[in-house]
Amino acid sequence: xxxxxxxxxxxxxxxxxxxxxxxxxxxxxxxxxxxxxxxxxxxxxxxxxxxxxxxxxxxxxxxxxxxxxxxxxxxxxxxxxxxxxxxxxxxxxxxxxxxxxxxxxxxxxxxxxxxxxxxxxxxxxxxxxxxxxxxxxxxxxxxxxxxxxxxxxxxxxxxxxxxxxxxxxxxxxxxxxxxxxxxxxxxxxxxxxxxxxxxxxxxxxxxxxxxxxxxxxxxxxxxxxxxxxxxxxxxxxxxxxxxxxxxxxxxxxxxxxxxxxxxxxxxxxxxxxxxxxxxxxxxxxxxxx
Amino acid sequence: xxxxxxxxxxxxxxxxxxxxxxxxxxxxxxxxxxxxxxxxxxxxxxxxxxxxxxxxxxxxxxxxxxxxxxxxxxxxxxxxxxxxxxxxxxxxxxxxxxxxxxxxxxxxxxxxxxxxxxxxxxxxxxxxxxxxxxxxxxxxxxxxxxxxxxxxxxxxxxxxxxxxxxxxxxxxxxxxxxxxxxxxxxxxxxxxxxxxxxxxxxxxxxxxxxxxxxxxxxxxxxxxxxxxxxxxxxxxxxxxxxxxxxxxxxxxxxxxxxxxxxxxxxxxxxxxxxxxxxxxxxxxxxxxxxxxxxxxxxxxxxxxxxxxxxxxxxxxxxxxxxxxxxxxxxxxxxxxxxxxxxxxxxxxxxxxxxxx
Numbered sequence: 302x303x304x305x306x307x308x309x310x311x312x313x314x315x316x317x318x319x320x321x322x323x324x325x326x327x328x329x330x331x332x333x334x335x336x337x338x339x340x341x342x343x344x345x346x347x348x349x350x351x352x353x354x355x356x357x358x359x360x361x362x363x364x365x366x367x368x369x370x371x372x373x374x375x376x377x378x379x380x381x382x383x384x385x386x387x388x389x390x391x392x393x394x395x396x397x398x399x400x401x402x403x404x405x406x407x408x409x410x411x412x413x414x415x416x417x418x419x420x421x422x423x424x425x426x427x428x429x430x431x432x433x434x435x436x437x438x439x440x441x442x443x444x445x446x447x448x449x450x451x452x453x454x455x456x457x458x459x460x461x462x463x464x465x466x467x468x469x470x471x472x473x474x475x476x477x478x479x480x481x482x483x484x485x486x487x488x489x490x491x492x493x494x495x496x497x498x499x500x501x502x503x504x505x506x507x508x509x510x511x512x513x514x515x516x517x518x519x520x521x522x523x524x525x526x527x528x529x530x531x532x533x534x535x536x537x538x539x540x541x542x543x544x545x546x547x548x549x550x551x552x553x554x555x556x557x558x559x560x561x562x563x564x565x566x567x568x569x570x571x572x573x574x575x576x577x578x579x580x581x582x583x584x585x586x587x588x589x590x
Numbered sequence: 591x592x593x594x595x596x597x598x599x600x601x602x603x604x605x606x607x608x609x610x611x612x613x614x615x616x617x618x619x620x621x622x623x624x625x626x627x628x629x630x631x632x633x634x635x636x637x638x639x640x641x642x643x644x645x646x647x648x649x650x651x652x653x654x655x656x657x658x659x660x661x662x663x664x665x666x667x668x669x670x671x672x673x674x675x676x677x678x679x680x681x682x683x684x685x686x687x688x689x690x691x692x693x694x695x696x697x698x699x700x701x702x703x704x705x706x707x708x709x710x711x712x713x714x715x716x717x718x719x720x721x722x723x724x725x726x727x728x729x730x731x732x733x734x735x736x737x738x739x740x741x742x743x744x745x746x747x748x749x750x751x752x753x754x755x756x757x758x759x760x761x762x763x764x765x766x767x768x769x770x771x772x773x774x775x776x777x778x779x780x781x782x783x784x785x786x787x788x789x790x791x792x793x794x795x796x797x798x799x800x801x802x803x804x805x806x807x808x809x810x811x812x813x814x815x816x817x818x819x820x821x822x823x824x825x826x827x828x829x830x831x832x833x834x835x836x837x838x839x840x841x842x843x844x845x846x847x848x849x850x851x852x853x854x855x856x857x858x859x860x861x862x863x864x865x866x867x868x869x870x871x872x873x874x875x876x877x878x879x880x881x882x883x884x885x886x887x888x889x890x891x892x893x894x895x896x897x898x899x900x901x902x903x904x905x906x907x908x909x910x911x912x913x914x915x916x917x918x919x920x921x922x923x924x925x926x927x928x929x930x931x932x933x934x935x936x937x938x939x940x941x942x943x944x945x946x
Contacts, residue, residue: 345679345680345928346680346681363939363940363943364939366943367943429812429816429818430816430818431816431817431818449801449818451802452801452802530805534802535797535800535802535803535942536797536942536943536944536945538942538943543939546935546939548654549650549651549654550650550757550931550935551931551932551935552650552653552654552657552677552680552931553932553935
């Protein structure tokens with residue numbers, strides 16, 4: 302009896318910091334944001350409850366176009382990160398020798414020790430018209446004049462893939478590591494080609510890792526702020542930038558909150574859809590042992 | 591069981607050490623470079639019981655920060671003169687100033703009166719001027735010698751080599767360049783909407799001509815110094831800094847007049863160190879401090895004879911940029927009434943979203 306009480310107490314004590322974190326820093330602010338998003342301004346210091354901000358969002362194509370654009374580019378980034386991350390993860394988990402695995406993993410981690418801002422500036426130095434790549438191409442005579450590689454959507458996608466690819470690699474490595482090599486051998490023995498073995502054995506086995514990586518990468522990308530702002534050009538719009546603008550330059554917290562709520566709902570919906578399409582669920586992917 | 595009960599009680603009892611407040615702290619919310627280390631050091635030397643804590647920000651973030659706390663967390667803020675009236679009416683984040691505690695005699699009268707007129711609510715004054723400067727154009731005169739109007743940034747001969755910041759300044763500038771007076775239209779929202787629609791069209795058409803929109807002084811400096819851009823909309827202080835590095839890059843007041851702003855001193859509603867704040871205001875208005883301040887900010891103090899107090903390099907840059915006519919032609923930003931920023935914001939969104 303005393304034992305179970307003590308167990309309960311230590312559980313409560315252990316949970317307290319976690320719960321405080323979740324409630325005070327995540328749930329309460331979200332409720333505040335949600336509440337604010339239903340406030341309509343009718344005059345100085347006067348607000349009424351209503352859905353006007355949501356109507357405003359829907360009736361202004363610029364806003365929902367930006368949201369769709371952000372979602373579409375985030376999906377593209379996710380796919381690219383998967384295509385780049387998968388071979389890397391496969392190499393680390395299956396092909397590399399045990400001793401070099403840790404070193405390879407570390408190499409992937411190193412860029413993360415530098416802040417996002419510095420990494421974005423790194424890309425700027427490389428890609429700008431008077432930058433390193435343009436200069437190098439000119440000096441070897443491949444191009445006649447300076448070329449501008451910065452300020453367009455491709456740059457934004459490259460920058461984002463670079464920032465998030467690690468979050469794809471980590472879950473993939475951990476899933477692939479658990480795969481027994483004899484599964485592959487059995488596949489080959491039964492006459493499978495490389496492609497069939499990959500499609501019928503490796504991908505299904507790695508699916509939880511793939512889905513987990515995709516969810517993390519998609520959420521990180523859709524919520525990123527620095528990279529799209531710094532690398533994007535005249536036409537690049539990112540939804541988080543809209544939220545910042547509403548909050549800070551427009552003093553319009555109500556509509557900024559609305560955008561925040563919508564971004565959360567929309568990205569959650571995309572993730573839910575992705576899980577449904579791949580036949581996975583959160584428990585089998587992100588929360589996997 | 592008992593043991594654990596004791597343990598949890600012990601854990602629950604937190605003794606919060608109340609920080610012994612011998613030294614007063616002056617929490618300053620201001621622009622980058624508006625509190626140079628040297629000035630802070632001299633101030634703390636003169637008033638050893640005051641610690642200065644500086645937070646760098648900009649107009650919008652200053653207001654957002656103070657709004658979030660209803661005017662707490664800072665003891666002195668420095669918003670621009672046109673951003674006080676409406677914000678104060680709406681959010682009440684400042685407290686009235688006691689002008690008797692400020693050395694107003696040393697301030698240039700026209701600026702002082704201008705700011706007072708702009709920031710008086712119910713007979714109470716909420717701000718006094720600190721420094722002023724302008725927004726206008728900047729060009730590398732070896733490559734763009736004839737640039738003299740806001741809409742020259744859209745001139746096809748500079749295609750792909752100009753820049754601007756996609757904020758309200760360029761909207762106003764373009765309106766002036768089209769021969770309109772946006773400030774006169776402030777009181778009629780419908781008319782202002784029409785004017786902004788017109789400007790939006792112009793700026794969307796102009797988009798293909800631009801290299802990029804700049805976001806801050808650093809981007810802009812890189813664009814100009816690398817030669818990637820030959821002309822841009824700019825703050826004069828940024829142009830002066832570049833002039834020191836490359837004398838071909840000069841500030842150009844547009845023919846319709848450079849747009850002038852005055853950064854002010856305002857005390858947040860829940861400021862806790864008013865006396866220290868007044869001390870800071872009077873301290874930085876002293877001539878020798880003004881020179882140090884201007885060296886750091888590139889802006890001109892609103893004290894009498896301020897241009898003579900500029901450090902030599904800045905004085906040269908100002909003289910290269912402005913003549914007497916330009917100074918008389920300055921357009922001071924007018925108070926922004928409610929509803930205007932909504933219209934401008936939508937216009938900016940439309941410009942950003944438009945494809946070339």
